[in-house]
Structure formats: C-alpha cells, structure tokens
Amino acid sequence: MFLSDEIRHPASLDEKIVYSADLKLSKANVRYASADARTTGEVLGQALSGFSFLATPPSGSFKMSVLLQISHSTSSPFKGPYLACQTDNEGRVFSIVYGQELPGSPLLPFVTDDGELHHLEFTLNDYLCDLVKHRLSCRDPSGSSRQLNFPDEALNFTNWHVQGIYIGFEVNDTDLRAGTSTPGKVGAIEMGMQIANPKLIHQNGQPYDSSSCHR
Incomplete structure (x- = not known):
C-alpha cells in the first residue's frame, strides 16, 4: 500500500532538497515457517519512502530514470545497497532502482x-551522490x-530533477527464488504505519556540492 504524488514543479538536485516526515510502526509482526525462512530474507516487511529522479541532459545523449527507495524500518537481516539497472540496446536509456542506508x-x-x-529527515542529494x-x-x-x-553529464546535478514521491510499505511472505526447495508461503507479515507532516523542501539558494560524488 502506498501514498503517492507527482511534483508539480520538479526541483533540480544541484540545490539541497530535504525530505522529512513524522512516523512510527503501529503494527510490526513477523512469523517464519522455518529457521531457513528467517535467514534467507524471503520473508520481508519494510516501511519506506520512494522518490523518482530523472536526468535529461541538454545534449540528449542519454535519459536516466532512478527510483530511490529509503527504508525507514525493515524486518530483513540484510543491510547494504540495492542496485538494479536496465538499459536499451544502445546504452542510452537507463532505468535504475536504488536503495541504500547511508551512515547516520x-x-x-x-x-x-x-x-x-519519530521525526525523520533525509537530504536526497546525498543518495544521488552515493549512487x-x-x-x-x-x-x-x-x-x-x-x-x-x-555518463559524465550524469555527474552534473543540474541535469537531475525530482519528479515524484511515494510513502508506504511492502511485504513478502513467499519464496520466489528460482530452484528453491521451499516454494510458496514461508511466513507471514503484519504491518501498519502512522505518518504525519511529510515535507519535501527545495532549499533555493543553497547549492549542493557534488564535487565529492565523482568516482
């Protein structure tokens, strides 16, 4: 279940963009059918916010869309980045899904x-910088x-804009791995979330220094 909205005036990521919200988990119950189900991560409950970024440089040399997912709480024992990418045959159109827990x-x-x-706050530019x-x-x-x-032009944050936002949670209780010995349901997830005051603020006049973002 998600709440979503498009941004009427897409904001460029060369200036600081801060997302904040007040939220908590009103329900968070997880049950595993076996010890293996606990360790594989196939039983998952996660509260998150997502943001769509789009890069379309003036040269038209490529088009890149990114779905950024910021986790607020997760039942998964696995931490670290998630990065999936698809491209066309010419390598000019990119579709990326990216999730990361940045330090702090x-x-x-x-x-x-x-x-x-709980009041949570995130600088979206930091996630693009890491990506x-x-x-x-x-x-x-x-x-x-x-x-x-x-591409070099993707390192220029002027070419990036925030297009949309969604807030909600995702759950999975089924082992979908190819060749798994335990197909079907391997657990159960119950989740509820309360959220208030979600804000996405484009801080005009506060440039974001992306010089440290280059590989």
Missing part, C-alpha cells in the same frame, strides 16, 4: 511502537549484462 540515516526498529511519532559513485551492471533487452560507468 535514521532507521526505526521493526517492532510495534505504542509511543509518539553515481557506483559502476552500473545493466541488463539490455536481450538479457545480456553491460558494465557501465555513469
């Missing part, structure tokens, strides 16, 4: 919370994998 970013425990809402440092492994329409660096 707030992450709530996956437990039912009977207390007050462009990665080398891309992108699949083309034939299924082949290409190893690519971000």
Whole structure:
C-alpha cells in the first residue's frame, strides 16, 4: 500500500532538497515457517519512502530514470545497497532502482511502537551522490549484462530533477527464488504505519556540492 504524488514543479538536485516526515510502526509482526525462512530474507516487511529522479541532459545523449527507495524500518537481516539497472540496446536509456542506508540515516526498529511519532529527515542529494559513485551492471533487452560507468553529464546535478514521491510499505511472505526447495508461503507479515507532516523542501539558494560524488 502506498501514498503517492507527482511534483508539480520538479526541483533540480544541484540545490539541497530535504525530505522529512513524522512516523512510527503501529503494527510490526513477523512469523517464519522455518529457521531457513528467517535467514534467507524471503520473508520481508519494510516501511519506506520512494522518490523518482530523472536526468535529461541538454545534449540528449542519454535519459536516466532512478527510483530511490529509503527504508525507514525493515524486518530483513540484510543491510547494504540495492542496485538494479536496465538499459536499451544502445546504452542510452537507463532505468535504475536504488536503495541504500547511508551512515547516520535514521532507521526505526521493526517492532510495534505504542509511543509518539519519530521525526525523520533525509537530504536526497546525498543518495544521488552515493549512487553515481557506483559502476552500473545493466541488463539490455536481450538479457545480456553491460558494465557501465555513469555518463559524465550524469555527474552534473543540474541535469537531475525530482519528479515524484511515494510513502508506504511492502511485504513478502513467499519464496520466489528460482530452484528453491521451499516454494510458496514461508511466513507471514503484519504491518501498519502512522505518518504525519511529510515535507519535501527545495532549499533555493543553497547549492549542493557534488564535487565529492565523482568516482
């Protein structure tokens, strides 16, 4: 379940953009059918906010869309970045899904919370900065994998804009791995979230220094 909205005046990421919200998990219950289901990560509950970024440089040399996912709480034992990429045959149109927990970013425990809402705040530019440092492994329409660096124009944050936002949670209780010995349901997830005061603020006149973002 997600709440979503498009941004009427897309904001350029060469200036600081801050996202904040007050939230808590009103319900967070997870059950595993086996010890293996606990360790594989196939049973997952996650509260998150997502943002769509778009890069269309003046040269028209490429078009790149990014779905950024910021986790607020997760039942998964696995931490670290998630990066998936698809491209066309010419390597000019990119579609990327990216998730990361940056150092110092707030992450709530996956437990039912009977207390007050927690104020969370994130600078979206920091996530783009981390993303462009990665080398891309992108699949083309034939299924082949290409190893690519971000184009030089993608390192110019003036070419990037925030297009939309969504807030919600995702759950999975089924082992979908190819060749798994435990197909079907391997657990159960119950989740609820309360959220208030979501804000996305484009801080005009506050340039974001992206000089440290280059590989």
